[in-house]
Amino acid sequence: MVGTGYVGLVSGACFAEFGHDVVCVDKDESKTARLLRGEIPIYEPGLDQLVADNVRAGRLSFTTVLADAVPGSAAVFIAVGTPSRRGDGFADLTYVYAAAEEIARTLDGYAVIVDKSTVPVGTGRQVQRIIRETRPDADFDVASNPEFLREGSAIEDFMRPDRVVIGTTSDRAREVMRALYRPLFLLETPIVMTTLETAELIKYAANAFLATKITFINEIADVCERVGADVQDVAKGMGLDGRIGKKFLHAGPGYGGSCFPKDTRAIAQSARQAGAPLRLVETVIAVNEERKRAMAERVVAAAGGSVDGATIGVLGVSFKPNTDDMREAPSLDIIPALQQAGATVQAFDPAAVHEATKLLPDVRWCSDAYEAAAGADVLVLLTEWNEFRALDLERVRSLLARPIVVDMRNVYRQAEMTAAGLTYHSIGRASIAD
Incomplete structure (x- = not known):
């Protein structure tokens, strides 16, 4: 498994749980060292135990040296990042193509090279060309096997998926991929066999x-x-x-x-x-980008038209619950906009503070939801973590400087907020005041 980011680490651990021998490769020496110590670099419920169990069983290992992993492997998965390229928004395939070239140099027998990264149509053919040009004598096929993992429930999604998509026209490659996913065949999981291009587009x-x-x-x-x-x-x-x-x-x-x-x-x-x-x-x-920016204006409106000099409490900054992922989270648009309007922001997130501190350095980070509410003129519920679903509303009311709550996830019922003496603003519902 080339790459131990979110997709690579989860997929590698789950394949090991299926009973396969998996070697995860990453050039980041510090990340690999952490994994070797049993530390998980991402937040995903259950992943730490899954990794530990399979390392202990001898089915899962980690290295920084690709040549230690590829020889003898039936399949080599490319699970490196494909971020948006600056300027045009196209997927940056630099890491994918670099991995393909390095894999080619280390092949010592037949293997299926599998694109697990999310890649545009045509990438598989390009990977095939790179390997063939680098090693004309190589015995290999290329397949596309896109992931459909939701952060926060990735292990369940891998073990009990709605479907598995495999793109290749090689019967030999199909047999290898069927063997890898054999436990899911036994569960009668739908397996969609198609061409490279079709599999890439499905994702x-x-x-x-x-x-x-x-x-x-x-x-x-x-x-x-x-x-x-x-x-x-x-x-x-x-x-x-x-x-x-x-x-x-x-x-x-x-x-x-x-x-x-x-x-x-x-x-x-x-x-x-x-x-x-x-x-x-x-x-x-376009609409989504505008919406994230407009959410700050809703907070300003709830505060009476200005937040200059106000304190805003924020509950949750990760893009969704059960993850510490901050990539393109709405909080990264909303919080800076409030700060630019003159507000001081204090926030709490159960998992994402470490990442968020680097991206939102001017936020005061709190130890829990109630500290984030203390002294705030407006409390904004931005990410629907479970621990925010049953707050002591009377305690929240007593802590707030002004009794205003903006619930951007519609977690609460309007009547219960009114009963607690709170002025409540939600999304797509009428705002109500005490």
Whole structure:
């Protein structure tokens, strides 16, 4: 498994749990040293125990030397980063191509080279070309095996996926991939066998569609606020239609994270290069960026039109609960905008403070939710961690300088906030005051 980031580490540990021998390779010596000491560099529930169990069983190991891992391997997964390229939003494939070239030099027998990273259509063919040019004598096939892991529930997603997508036209490669995923065949997990290009596009198309659902319900929330409707009831009524489904119909401050922003930009750019622009996806990207910026204005409005000199308490800064991932989190737009408007921000997050401190250095970090509320003129619930779902509202009211709560995840019921004496603002529902 080349790369021990989120995808590589989770996938490697899960394959080891399936009973396979897995070597995870990463050039980052400090990260590898931490893994060798049993320290997990990312926050993912259950991952520390899974890694420890499989290291102890001798099925999972870590190294910085690719040549120690590739020889004798039936499959070599490329799970390196593909960040958005500056300037055009296209996926930066530098690490993928560098890994392919280095893998080629270390091959000593037949192996399937598998793109696990999220890559644009055509990447697999380019990987194939690089390996062939680097090692004309190499015996290999290339496959695409996109990941569909949700941060916060990645282990469950790997072990019990909705489907597994494998892109290759080689029967030999298909047999290797079937062997790797044999435990899922026994669970009758749908296995989608297709071409390289189709597999690559499935991943991008899926994420673009989910991002579109999120953006759609966010815009419907704005309509609800104008006409007096409740977006949660609208979403429920929509979601009960089997053709639509209820997932990803939760109004909020906009999508963020490591996948949706990067993948929507990449598929939009790829489609333009192919001469088939995705105008709907391009609009989704624009609307989502504007929404994150507009959320700060909602806080200002809730405070009475100005936050200059005010203290704002923020609950949750990671892009979603159960992760410490700060990549393109709405908090990175909202908090700086509030600070620029003259506010002092104090915040608490159960897992992301270490990462957030580097990105939001002027925030005062608190030890719990109640410290974040203490003395605040407005309390903003930004990430729906479970521990924020049952706060002592009377205690919150007593701690706040002004009894104003802006709930950007619709965690609470309006009636209970009123009963606690709080002026409550949510998304896609009427605001109410004591």
